[in-house]
Amino acid sequence: MKKLFKGLFTTALAVGLLAGCKGGASSSEVVTPSSEDTRAKHSVVLKNYDGTYIDTLQIREGDKATKPADPAEFKPGDDFTFRGWHKEARLQLGEDYEAYDWDTPVTSEVKLLALWEGSDVYVTFYVNELAVIHEEIKVKAGHILLEMPEDPVRDGYEFLGWYSDAALKKPFKPTDFIMEDTDVYPKYEKLYVPDTRTFHVVGSLANPDFSYINWNAVGEEGVHWDVRSYLTKADDSNLYSIELVIGFRGEFKIKIPNAEWDSELQFSYGKIREEDRNDENFLAGGYDNVQIVNAGAYLIEIETTYEWLRVTRTGDLPEGSPATPNPEEGAIDNWGVVGELNNWGNDGDLDIELTYNDDNLEAPFYYIPFVKLPVGDFKLRANNDWGLNFGSHPDNVLPAGFTQPTELVEEVETIKTGENITVTEGHEGWYRIYFDTTKIVITEINFALRGDSLADGWDKDSAPLAVAGEVAGEAGAVTLTLEGTYTFTDGKFKVKLGALAVGETELYSGWFLSFGDSEGQDIPVTAGDHKVTLTLEIAADYTFTGAVTLA
Numbered sequence: 001m002k003k004l005f006k007g008l009f010t011t012a013l014a015v016g017l018l019a020g021c022k023g024g025a026s027s028s029e030v031v032t033p034s035s036e037d038t039r040a041k042h043s044v045v046l047k048n049y050d051g052t053y054i055d056t057l058q059i060r061e062g063d064k065a066t067k068p069a070d071p072a073e074f075k076p077g078d079d080f081t082f083r084g085w086h087k088e089a090r091l092q093l094g095e096d097y098e099a100y101d102w103d104t105p106v107t108s109e110v111k112l113l114a115l116w117e118g119s120d121v122y123v124t125f126y127v128n129e130l131a132v133i134h135e136e137i138k139v140k141a142g143h144i145l146l147e148m149p150e151d152p153v154r155d156g157y158e159f160l161g162w163y164s165d166a167a168l169k170k171p172f173k174p175t176d177f178i179m180e181d182t183d184v185y186p187k188y189e190k191l192y193v194p195d196t197r198t199f200h201v202v203g204s205l206a207n208p209d210f211s212y213i214n215w216n217a218v219g220e221e222g223v224h225w226d227v228r229s230y231l232t233k234a235d236d237s238n239l240y241s242i243e244l245v246i247g248f249r250g251e252f253k254i255k256i257p258n259a260e261w262d263s264e265l266q267f268s269y270g271k272i273r274e275e276d277r278n279d280e281n282f283l284a285g286g287y288d289n290v291q292i293v294n295a296g297a298y299l300i301e302i303e304t305t306y307e308w309l310r311v312t313r314t315g316d317l318p319e320g321s322p323a324t325p326n327p328e329e330g331a332i333d334n335w336g337v338v339g340e341l342n343n344w345g346n347d348g349d350l351d352i353e354l355t356y357n358d359d360n361l362e363a364p365f366y367y368i369p370f371v372k373l374p375v376g377d378f379k380l381r382a383n384n385d386w387g388l389n390f391g392s393h394p395d396n397v398l399p400a401g402f403t404q405p406t407e408l409v410e411e412v413e414t415i416k417t418g419e420n421i422t423v424t425e426g427h428e429g430w431y432r433i434y435f436d437t438t439k440i441v442i443t444e445i446n447f448a449l450r451g452d453s454l455a456d457g458w459d460k461d462s463a464p465l466a467v468a469g470e471v472a473g474e475a476g477a478v479t480l481t482l483e484g485t486y487t488f489t490d491g492k493f494k495v496k497l498g499a500l501a502v503g504e505t506e507l508y509s510g511w512f513l514s515f516g517d518s519e520g521q522d523i524p525v526t527a528g529d530h531k532v533t534l535t536l537e538i539a540a541d542y543t544f545t546g547a548v549t550l551a
Contacts, residue, residue: 039063044110046085048074049142049177054114059106067102071114076179080116080142088113091175094146116142118179125162125184127152134186145174157188195238195304199254199267200229203289204386206247207323213244215386218258225257231302238304245297245317247324249387251289254302254309267302271309281313286418291387295326324383332356333388335366335435339378339420351384352542354435357512365436369497369513370445370480371542375428377420380435392419395439397502401427402442430467430480434500434507441502447482447534448510451493453525454486461498461510462486465534476540485531492522495534495548515548523548 037060044057044065054074059065070082086097088111100112118141127134135149151159162172168187201213202225212226221227231240231254246252254267269284269291285291290311292298297315302308317323336351338344345351354366381389392404394415405419421440430445448461456462465482472478497510515534517523531551538544 042106042109044106044112046071046112046114047088048114049076049116061107062105064103065106065110074114076116076142077118080118083115083117083142085112086115087111091144093148093174095175096144096146115177118142121178121181123178123182123184125149125152125186127186128154129166129185139178141179142177144177148174152186154186154188156191156193158191160187160189163187190305192237192305195233197256197265197304199231199240199302199304200225200257201231201242201244201252201300202229202255203252204250205244205252205323206250206292206295206385206387207245207321209322210244210246213252217255217261221257230257231300239301240304241299241301243297243299243314245321245323246292246295247317247387248292248295248326249285249324249383249385250292250295251285251387252300253287253289254300265304265307267307267309269309271302271307272311273308276308276310278311278313282311285387286389295323324385324387333382334384335380335382335390336384337368337371337378337433338381338384340374340376340423341372341378345384350541351381354380354433357508359512363436365434365507367435367508368433368542369447370430370432370536370538372430372478373423373428375423375425377422379420380433380440389418390435390437390440391417392421393417393439396421397439397441399427399431399442399444432497432500436507441500441507443500445482446498446500447495448498449484449486449493449495449532451491451522451525453488453491453493453527461496464498465495465532468533478538480536480538482534482536483531485529487529488525489527490525492524494522495532515546517548523550525550 039061041058041060044059046054046056046068048054048071052074054071055068057065057068067085072082075082085100087100089095089097091097097113097115100110120138121141123137123139123145125134125136126132134152137145137147137149139145148162153159162184163186164170164172164182164184166183166185168185172184202215202217203213204215205213213229214225216224219225229242231242233240240254253269255261256264256266268288269282270288272290279293281292281294281296283291283293290309294313295317296313297318299312299314301310301312303310317325334353335356336353338351342349342352352368352371354368356364356366358364379389379391392415394417396404396415398404398421401424403422403424405416406413407416408414431442432445434441445467446464448464450456450458450461452458454462463484463486465484468481468483470478470480494514494516496514497508497512499510500507533549533551534546535549536544536546
């Protein structure tokens with residue numbers, strides 16, 4: 001017990017002496033606080049595999065960064081596991097991302113990616129657009145490809161590379177992370193083989209300066225077409241071109257001279273690539289022709305290796321050009337009949353013009369009260385040009401003996417659109433035509449009577465007058481006579497164009513064309529049976545005058 005007490009006393013005394021010494025330090029001993037850490041700080045930037053920002057750590061020069069927790073909230077899918085932080089890098093084929101060593105002192109900015117691993121996926125490389133597989137590589141989802149298949153070989157083509165979309169717009173990068181089954185497509189370029197064929201423009205350009213360009217498919221060079229319609233081929237490629245001035249609604253396509261339609265390579269609207277289409281300048285016309293809707297100077301190009309057509313407007317109509325200009329706003333097209341009745345306009349004859357009627361602004365239409373249609377084909381077209389035309393159509397209403405071409409659509413016989421209408425043998429004669437730009441309605445010529453002297457009064461047509469005869473005159477003129485006998489009461493009447501209806505729908509009343517006495521007034525009549533005669537003096541262009549006589 002004495003020894004223990006003595007030891008405790010000695011310890012206490014020593015502590016007391018030390019405390020006394022600290023409190024009594026001499027003035028020459030200065031104690032200074034430790035200085036601040038002035039080492040530079042560096043960023044350790046953490047991002048997900050796809051570049052999504054996660055966090056930034058600030059680390060002093062020479063210190064080690066503390067490894068952060070796994071970024072589970074950034075996992076790309078439930079079946080993925082975190083495989084660590086890797087250095088961000090621009091990789092070449094065969095290189096892979098390097099895992100970061102957290103024991104490495106930080107001496108500069110560090111950029112790290114969170115990488116993941118999923119189940120097995122497949123990268124399928126196709127050899128062509130027919131889905132023939134060239135090679136298939138298995139890889140863990142979340143990894144990159146460290147090798148690529150050998151380039152495919154295709155006769156007559158040069159391989160240009162691999163693409164990750166079937167449209168061949170996005171190049172495939174093997175150093176991009178593969179996260180799912182992936183299809184890869186080859187892009188080729190045909191090897192240049194000089195094309196020795198000749199191509200020329202066929203059509204109707206709405207420009208008299210280019211009247212040598214026509215629709216003749218076959219025939220003799222210099223007779224049925226002109227060498228001036230030929231396109232010029234480039235020296236070092238299969239690019240052909242020609243410059244033309246084309247009027248409003250001019251139409252054309254490109255073909256090989258003296259080749260039947262569709263028998264050899266042709267270039268029409270369907271050959272224009274999507275990126276080259278311009279609805280402000282041209283549209284698809286009938287038979288897939290290119291139809292110009294903005295008159296001007298044009299460069300026409302075709303490429304026969306890849307089979308595309310390009311139409312480029314290079315300027316406005318030259319001053320003094322006879323080409324059809326763009327119409328004024330609100331202008332009305334002049335529609336007419338063309339066909340066997342005027343030799344299709346090939347002799348310079350104008351189309352038989354229809355009259356525009358806008359009495360009802362909600363439903364304007366064109367009509368001709370009478371026209372003599374021979375056996376054979378005809379169509380309607382606008383402005384004496386093929387730029388806008390109308391023919392066979394499912395909605396047309398035609399008399400017996402008129403035929404329209406048909407085709408099988410899903411095993412159903414359907415009337416083809418835009419073809420010629422045919423008058424068959426034994427059905428030639430006098431007809432009237434109605435056209436509202438969506439359908440053609442044709443009936444036999446029809447003039448009838450209305451008046452308070454008739455049983456149905458002014459509200460309903462009588463039975464129509466019948467064609468009684470026609471006499472040919474000079475220069476294509478015709479005198480056409482229509483007659484009918486009617487029972488009258490005392491009163492008045494007029495002869496008018498017969499009302500036209502389809503089913504229960506009246507298309508017009510016919511009052512816009514009527515005949516009265518010599519001054520155009522209602523014709524007085526006494527009770528009894530009388531023969532009414534309408535005499536029409538018709539010129540070759542179908543302008544006419546008419547007179548009514550009563551007997």
